[in-house]
Each structure stands twice: as structure tokens, then as C-alpha cells.
Amino acid sequence: MKKKKKAREQKSLWPLAASAAVPALLTALYFAFRNNTAFSLWVAQRVSRPYLTVMGKLTSPLSFSLMELLITLAILIVLVYIIYVVVRAVKNRPRSKILIRGLLTLIVAALWVFAWYAWSYGFDYYIPGFAERNGLDGGTVTAEKLYDVTKLFADEANRLAPGVERDENGLISADEEGIFTNSSGIYKQIETEFADLRGISFSPKGMFYSRLFSRMGFTGVFFPFTGECNINTDAPVSGRPFTIAHELAHSRGVTGEDEANFVGIAACMTCGDAMYRYSGCLSGLEYLLSDLYLADREAWREIRSGLSEYVRLDIAESDAYWNAMESHVTEAAGTVYTGYLMVGGDDRGIAAYDECVKLLVEYYSR
Numbered sequence: 001m002k003k004k005k006k007a008r009e010q011k012s013l014w015p016l017a018a019s020a021a022v023p024a025l026l027t028a029l030y031f032a033f034r035n036n037t038a039f040s041l042w043v044a045q046r047v048s049r050p051y052l053t054v055m056g057k058l059t060s061p062l063s064f065s066l067m068e069l070l071i072t073l074a075i076l077i078v079l080v081y082i083i084y085v086v087v088r089a090v091k092n093r094p095r096s097k098i099l100i101r102g103l104l105t106l107i108v109a110a111l112w113v114f115a116w117y118a119w120s121y122g123f124d125y126y127i128p129g130f131a132e133r134n135g136l137d138g139g140t141v142t143a144e145k146l147y148d149v150t151k152l153f154a155d156e157a158n159r160l161a162p163g164v165e166r167d168e169n170g171l172i173s174a175d176e177e178g179i180f181t182n183s184s185g186i187y188k189q190i191e192t193e194f195a196d197l198r199g200i201s202f203s204p205k206g207m208f209y210s211r212l213f214s215r216m217g218f219t220g221v222f223f224p225f226t227g228e229c230n231i232n233t234d235a236p237v238s239g240r241p242f243t244i245a246h247e248l249a250h251s252r253g254v255t256g257e258d259e260a261n262f263v264g265i266a267a268c269m270t271c272g273d274a275m276y277r278y279s280g281c282l283s284g285l286e287y288l289l290s291d292l293y294l295a296d297r298e299a300w301r302e303i304r305s306g307l308s309e310y311v312r313l314d315i316a317e318s319d320a321y322w323n324a325m326e327s328h329v330t331e332a333a334g335t336v337y338t339g340y341l342m343v344g345g346d347d348r349g350i351a352a353y354d355e356c357v358k359l360l361v362e363y364y365s366r
Contacts, residue, residue, distance in 0.1 A: 013101065020108045023115035030118040040126040043119065048224075049253065051120050055227030056202035056251060065205040065230050067223040078106070121224035121255075130259040131359060134194055141291070141358055145365045147299045150288040152364060154303050154311075156269075157285050160278040161310035170313050172237050174275045179237070180204055183244045186271040187252070190263070197263065199252040202227065204244045210234035214325045219243040222250035236321050238314045241279035242268055258355030261287070265360065282314060284360055291357045 033039045059066050085102030089095040131137065167173040184201045191198045204220075207213060210232045213221070220243040221230045229247035231240065246264035254260045261283075268280020293300040307315075 013104075016101070016104055016108060020111055023108070023111040026115035026119060027111060030115070030122060034118075034123060034126045037127060040123040041128075043123040044127050044253070048120055048124055052224060052227045052251060053200065055225075056200065059226045059228050060202040062205075065207050065228060066226045067205075067221065067228050067230050068208055070226070081106070116225060124253065124255045129256050130194075130196070130254045130263060131256075133196055136359055136362055141361045143295050143299070145361050146288065146292055146295055146357070147303075149361045149364045150285070150292050150299075150303055153281055153285040153288055153360075154307060157278065157281045157311045158306075158308040160274065160281055161308055161314070163274045164278050165275075166310070170310060171317060172275075172314065174237060176233065176237060176240070179241055179244070179275060180206065180231075182273050182276065183241075183248065186241075186245055186267050186273065186276050187248065189270040189272075190267045194263075197249075197252050197254075197267075201248055202229065202251060204229040204231050204247060206231055206233040214321075215327060217322075217325070220247045222247045227251065236314070236318045238279060238282055238318060241273070241276040242283040245276065245280060256355075258359065261356035262359040262363070265356070266363070282311065284356075285311075286315065286318075287357050288360060 081102070085098065089098040089102075092098060164172055165174045180203065183204055187197060187199075187201055205228055207221075207230050211234045213219075213232045214234050219232045219235050219239060222228070223230060229244065229251055231243055231247065233240070235243075242264055245267045246260050249260040249263040249267070252263075254263050265280045265284040268276040269284075271277065289300060289304065292303065
């Protein structure tokens with residue numbers, strides 16, 4: 001009887017090994033051909049984009065974030081499985097084989113997840129980016145041009161700030177449900193200039209774990225597995241429309257974080273919604289001011305002193321919120337996300353977000 005049991009234990013590893021064959025092959029193909037532009041472009045156009053469109057259509061009607069549900073279930077399943085394997089190993093022998101089998105099962109599951117990601121979105125990092133496709137090189141930024149564009153954004157922010165709903169303390173009190181609803185039309189105008197941005201604007205999802213994501217330093221997450229744009233609803237509302245526009249840019253094939261920032265800002269500033277226009281302008285202004293501070297402190301002071309009370313209030317609210325959220329968790333999450341971006345093909349990591357200044361200066365100084 002013991003020999004039969006041992007034979008069954010050994011044979012049972014074969015289905016596990018076989019189940020790893022497909023994701024292992026898909027992963028190998030990804031690493032072998034991701035630097036082949038023609039192949040990556042074929043995958044992006046024939047596999048990734050159709051997949052994201054289908055998933056977006058399926059998940060858009062849901063009133064909750066399927067991403068959060070899947071992640072929660074995945075964590076619970078993994079924890080329960082680990083406990084199950086440990087208990088089984090304690091009660092049965094040979095313990096080493098039981099533990100090895102449990103570890104291999106988790107590795108195979110992880111392999112399936114990575115292969116899924118690679119073919120649903122990973123190849124998109126290896127095709128010509130939005131800037132290259134549209135003749136924007138984001139080249140050298142002169143101090144003069146940086147000042148001019150920063151001043152342009154500052155003046156526009158001053159003009160737009162009084163046009164958004166505010167409470168008795170001057171803080172933005174715009175209808176948050178309306179912000180999500182109005183997201184469907186924000187790309188209509190910019191699509192006329194950049195044809196490759198044409199697509200369906202799927203409904204963004206507010207996240208249940210928004211405060212946790214704030215602790216990790218995230219304002220939003222595009223989840224390629226489900227095609228969802230997930231938005232942090234705990235962060236200050238001034239940045240929410242821009243965050244939605246940024247995540248929607250990812251759903252339209254803009255992978256680079258700097259490019260998604262630029263596209264999100266441009267989409268907001270060309271749409272007809274006052275809250276979106278102001279949010280995009282304010283977000284662009286903050287990026288520009290950050291670079292101007294490093295390039296020309298005197299010019300930074302000049303523009304900063306000319307900001308209206310409303311604009312100053314909104315920037316201060318955002319700064320206070322994110323300063324309060326900073327912790328070791330934020331640093332750890334930033335390190336992990338940097339690794340994710342680098343694995344995806346962006347060797348700048350999380351610093352890529354700030355690179356949008358080059359594109360903003362080039363585009364708005366024309």
C-alpha cells in the first residue's frame with residue numbers, strides 16, 4: 001500500500017509539470033521576442049488591444065473594482081493554500097516532497113499570471129511610444145522655454161480656479177460622481193489631433209482600498225488583466241480628474257508614465273468640462289514648477305508668488321495630504337513599482353512620471 005501511495009505521489013507531479021508548459025512557453029516567447037519591434041507591434045495590435053477592449057466592455061458595467069476583488073481573493077487563496085500545505089506536511093511524510101510540491105504549485109500559478117500579463121500588456125512597452133508615433137521627441141528643455149510654459153499654466157490655472165465648485169473654506173467640493181460620469185467625453189477633442197488615441201472610454205472605478213493605495217503613494221492603477229482604470233477616491237479631489245485621464249490614456253495604448261501624464265493633461269485641457277480643465281492644468285503646473293525650482297529658483301519664486309489664493313490652497317491641500325501619507329510603506333511600494341516598470345521595459349522606473357515636463361514644454365511652446 002505504501003508503494004502505491006508513493007507511486008501516486010510521484011505521478012501526481014506530472015500534471016503539475018504539464019500545466020507549467022504553456023505559461024513557460026509564453027513567457028519564453030515574451031523574453032525572446034519583446035525587443036523585436038515588429039513582433040511586439042503585432043502582439044499589441046492583434047492580441048493586447050483587442051483583449052483590453054473586450055475586458056473593458058465586460059468590466060465597465062460593474063459598479064465595483066474587479067481588480068480589488070481579484071487581488072483580495074488571490075491573497076486569501078494563497079494564504080489558505082500555504083497553511084494547508086504546512087499542516088499537511090506536519091501530519092504526513094515525506095514532508096520535503098509535500099513542501100516542494102506546494103512551492104511548485106505556487107510557482108506555476110505565478111508563471112500563469114506573468115504570462116497573462118506579458119501577452120495582455122507587456123509587449124506594449126516595446127513598441128514605438130506615443131511621443132515617437134506623433135513626432136514629439138521631448139528633447140532638451142531650455143530655462144527660457146520652461147519659464148514660458150510654466151507661466152502659461154500658472155495664468156491658466158488662475159483663470160480656471162474660480163470656475164470650479166468650492167465650499168465655504170475655498171476647497172473644491174465638486175460632485176465626485178459627476179467627475180466619474182463626465183470622463184466619457186474628455187478625449188473627444190484631443191482625438192482629432194492624435195488619431196492613435198481614439199478608443200472607447202470605459203467607466204473608471206473608485207477603489208474601496210483607496211486609503212491603503214494612498215499609503216503606497218498611488219492615485220490610480222490601470223489593471224490590464226481586467227482592462228479597468230481604478231481611481232483613488234481618498235486623495236484630494238483636485239487631482240482626481242487628471243488621474244482618471246491618466247489611467248484612461250493607458251487603456252488607449254499609452255504605456256509610458258511620462259506620456260500618460262502628458263496625454264492626461266492635454267486631454268483635460270482640451271475638453272469642455274471645467275473641473276477636468278482645471279485639474280489637468282493644476283497637475284501640469286505642479287510638474288512644471290518642480291522642474292523650474294531646480295532650474296531657476298528666482299523664476300520659480302516669481303511665478304509661485306503670482307498664483308491665486310485658490311490655486312495656492314489646492315496645491316497646499318494636496319501637499320499636506322501626501323506628506324501625511326508618507327511612510328515606510330510608501331517607500332517600499334515605490335521600490336516595488338519601480339521594479340515593475342523596469343521589468344515592463346521602462347528603465348527609468350518611477351522617475352518616468354516627471355519626464356512629462358519635456359513633452360509639455362515642447363508641445364505648449366510651439
